[in-house]
Amino acid sequence: MSQSTRRTRPEMIGEAIKEYIARHGLGPGDRLPQESHLVEALDASKGTIREALRGLAAQGLIQTRTGPGGGAFICEVSDDRAMELLSNYFFFRPPTIHDIYEVRKQLQPVMVASLEGQLDESAFERLEAMLTHYDHPPASQEEEQAQRLKELEFHLVLVDYCPNPLLALNCRFMIRLLMSLTTCRRIYAQPYPELRQRGYHYQRRLLEALRRNAMDEAREIMAEHMQAAQALMEAREATLDKAFFRAGAGDDETPSREYLALRDYSAHPVMDAVDTTAPPTG
Incomplete structure (x- = not known):
């Protein structure tokens, strides 16, 4: 040894x-x-x-x-304590957004399928209550950030009913990483209405499928949701990185349009209109 x-x-x-x-x-x-x-x-x-x-x-x-x-x-080890210990493991080698969603794409659909027969009316009431936090355009950038966290909390509520403790732990940890990862916080700190719109659209469809006990459909919706979320998050990460590096260039180089748009939004946020009936694109 x-x-x-x-x-x-x-x-x-x-x-x-x-x-x-x-x-x-x-x-x-x-x-x-x-x-x-x-x-x-x-x-x-x-x-x-x-x-x-x-x-x-x-x-x-x-x-x-x-x-x-x-x-x-x-004592029983709390979820918060378990998450803290796991987070310490990744302190010096944090996973990327790509890493997290590659795992979520595998685990989240399986977790949803495991919920068959696990959701009672009180569970659906909890999930419906979460949706009300982001079923409307935000009035400020601060509210938009709060809505994004609530959208992730929707998934945490689902995990609460997962009968497989190991699967639940892994799903919960991926969600907590998205809440705390520095790169994700940069994304949440900037206007991104499509992220909320897509999240709400998929979660509404998911909830309706779960109410009908259509588990195969629910699993497919979750798989689509994770694929779309990964694409949106990685695209915004690339945009912010591009804006950051251009903004840090010399005075002889003009900042990118993306950077200027984000800067202007922060000063004068513009509300977005939502069409929750429209199918997601991409």
């Missing part, structure tokens, strides 16, 4: 504690044995046990409480 993969004594003790939790069927809220018991059972020093518990706490698996009735208690 290489030096980089060799586990420390506290890490080994941490794994032993996790095995103890699994073997005894313990769950969130249950209390671990007292420190003295762990020291004796695991043949480890107090310092090693405490370091192991700190490691498990950092992973979000346990929580320590002080005072009367205190100790180490098992």
Whole structure:
């Protein structure tokens, strides 16, 4: 075993504690044995046990409480915590928009197909409520950004009903990446009415198919949605990159029309008209 993969004594003790939790069927809220018991059972020093518990706490698996009735208690790792840990993995090598949508194109249609029989009326009410946030042109650039995030949250609501926890985790992570990726934030910070229009159009069709329990149709709609979203996002990424580099050129070079249009919109946003009955193009 290489030096980089060799586990420390506290890490080994941490794994032993996790095995103890699994073997005894313990769950969130249950209390671990007292420190003295762990020291004796695991043949480890107090310092090693405490370091192991700190490691498990950092992973979000346990929580320590002080005072009367205190100790180490098992926690369920929250979605936010799981997303944070996964994001740290990609901190120095963030995926591109292309990377994310190549995965989403594979996973999202499968996730939608898994929803058969999972959506009750309260689920449809949640999804309908999300659509109301972006079924109209925005009154400002700030609202347009908020609408884009709500459009992504629509997908998060869908994932909440996915019965496959591994599929749900991967879909949720892709969506969270789109919400936080620097490149995506640049795109959301600029006017892009077509992105909202297309998103609303596909999601309305998807919701209608799901209500009819037409799962094959729903899967096809989601596949089309992901393909169209990828094309729009990559096209806007290329436009913004082009505008950025031209704007940064010397004084003897005129900024691109794209850059000027985006700059002028930021100063004087123009509302767009929406035809939600028109089929998507591209």
